[in-house]
Amino acid sequence: MILKMLSLTFKTALVAVPLLSFAATEVVVQYPYPELFEETHKQLKEAFLKVRPDITLVYRAPYASYEEGTQKILREAVTNQLPDVTFQGLNRLRVLVDRKIAVPLDAFIAAEKNFNEQGFHKAMFDIGTSQGKVYGLPFAISLPISYYNLDLVKKAGGDAANLPTTWPEVLALAKKIKALEGGQHGVTYSWDITGNWLWQAPVFSQGGTMLSADESKVAFNSDAGKFAINMIASLVNEGGMPNLAQPDARSAFVAGKTGIHFTSTSDLTKITQMIGSKFELKTQVYPSVLPNGNLPAGGNLVVIVAKTPEKQSASWAFVKFATGPEGAAIMAKTTGYIPPNKIANDVYLKDFYVQNPNHFTAVKQLPYLTGWYAFPGENGLKITDVINDHLQSIVSGTRAKEPQKVLDDMTASVQKLLPRQ
Numbered sequence: 001m002i003l004k005m006l007s008l009t010f011k012t013a014l015v016a017v018p019l020l021s022f023a024a025t026e027v028v029v030q031y032p033y034p035e036l037f038e039e040t041h042k043q044l045k046e047a048f049l050k051v052r053p054d055i056t057l058v059y060r061a062p063y064a065s066y067e068e069g070t071q072k073i074l075r076e077a078v079t080n081q082l083p084d085v086t087f088q089g090l091n092r093l094r095v096l097v098d099r100k101i102a103v104p105l106d107a108f109i110a111a112e113k114n115f116n117e118q119g120f121h122k123a124m125f126d127i128g129t130s131q132g133k134v135y136g137l138p139f140a141i142s143l144p145i146s147y148y149n150l151d152l153v154k155k156a157g158g159d160a161a162n163l164p165t166t167w168p169e170v171l172a173l174a175k176k177i178k179a180l181e182g183g184q185h186g187v188t189y190s191w192d193i194t195g196n197w198l199w200q201a202p203v204f205s206q207g208g209t210m211l212s213a214d215e216s217k218v219a220f221n222s223d224a225g226k227f228a229i230n231m232i233a234s235l236v237n238e239g240g241m242p243n244l245a246q247p248d249a250r251s252a253f254v255a256g257k258t259g260i261h262f263t264s265t266s267d268l269t270k271i272t273q274m275i276g277s278k279f280e281l282k283t284q285v286y287p288s289v290l291p292n293g294n295l296p297a298g299g300n301l302v303v304i305v306a307k308t309p310e311k312q313s314a315s316w317a318f319v320k321f322a323t324g325p326e327g328a329a330i331m332a333k334t335t336g337y338i339p340p341n342k343i344a345n346d347v348y349l350k351d352f353y354v355q356n357p358n359h360f361t362a363v364k365q366l367p368y369l370t371g372w373y374a375f376p377g378e379n380g381l382k383i384t385d386v387i388n389d390h391l392q393s394i395v396s397g398t399r400a401k402e403p404q405k406v407l408d409d410m411t412a413s414v415q416k417l418l419p420r421q
Helices: 002-016 034-051 066-079 090-098 106-111 122-127 150-155 167-179 194-205 223-237 246-254 265-275 309-323 325-334 342-348 350-355 357-363 380-395 403-417
Strands: 025-030 055-059 085-089 137-142 144-149 185-189 258-264 281-284 298-304
Touching: 025 309, 034 055, 034 309, 034 325, 055 309, 066 085, 066 090, 085 090, 085 309, 090 298, 122 137, 137 265, 137 309, 137 325, 144 150, 144 194, 144 265, 150 167, 167 185, 167 223, 167 258, 185 223, 185 246, 194 223, 194 258, 194 380, 223 380, 223 403, 246 258, 246 265, 258 265, 265 281, 265 357, 281 357, 298 309, 309 325, 325 342, 342 350, 350 357, 380 403
Parallel strands: 025 055, 025 085, 185 258
Antiparallel strands: 085 298, 137 298, 144 258, 144 281
């Protein structure tokens, strides 16, 4: 009841905003991946117009990818052709902050009354925080989860009602599934997702970090990093994980050839559609997350890059709506992503999750939400490639029996590429 009242209060507050505060202001917006978000933004524009008819949203042609979106923003900053609002990959925010393109949102947030009652919370702000200030609010969020072929789980003697919540349990079940007749894989893990996402996940889950607080030294060689590298090696050595790239691992799973698959929740809608009626699918939380652990959020966030105070104020109105309860609910229902907004999940999407329980798995992990780390300096992108190369040596089996040595070599390689203090 309280949440419903808060929801009604929020909607009433939106309608009650004085229309004289902005005088027919135009806000130019650009977003990535039209194949995923075209319908989302169509509905967002229509819904926003109902509560703020004084602000006109003008959409530019979408970015093909996060990479293209960032490159275009960097070029447009030089030619003074920036949009007012841009949706960027979560791990791409840092470069916009370093280049002083992104507008800090702290003053806008501070001016809001009872902002937390509109579903906004600290974890949301943390994702878009850089250098101590909030520069973006998360819009579409994905988290790592596990996907189970319940037909194979049952054949292997597993308990479909109590799926694994720890890595030892995952390995035990994977070995049983692999031992079944039919030549199926026990487990696959999409370690090669862009930005070292599923390398960061096991490290963060144990309370670890990528670098030291001052970003001068590698920190993933800690106990958390040792846990992560040994876990990945165990998937190969004990679970018999095949050397498959992310698309091939997904294809094997949806074809019924894999029992357990680890990847992003953003794949859920696609995977569900591809499976059809071939077998029963059930999702489960990411294993063995400690009380002080976190999980890196994938997806994108919304950033204001408008230059004038008037444009920035109007842009903030749209940003607040898009990431607020109604906007977040629109995003969730039109994509495979989850919203980080609490009111959207608890009120607007309550019935949706009842009807689609596999989608609720990632929502249960929202308390663990943290930023998708981007390495600093000119070698930031090269570092992600170096980490991938070392992980590949384990997944391919070449160095699967020496995970500690791989971690040591990876640490030394990355340390050399960090900016000198």
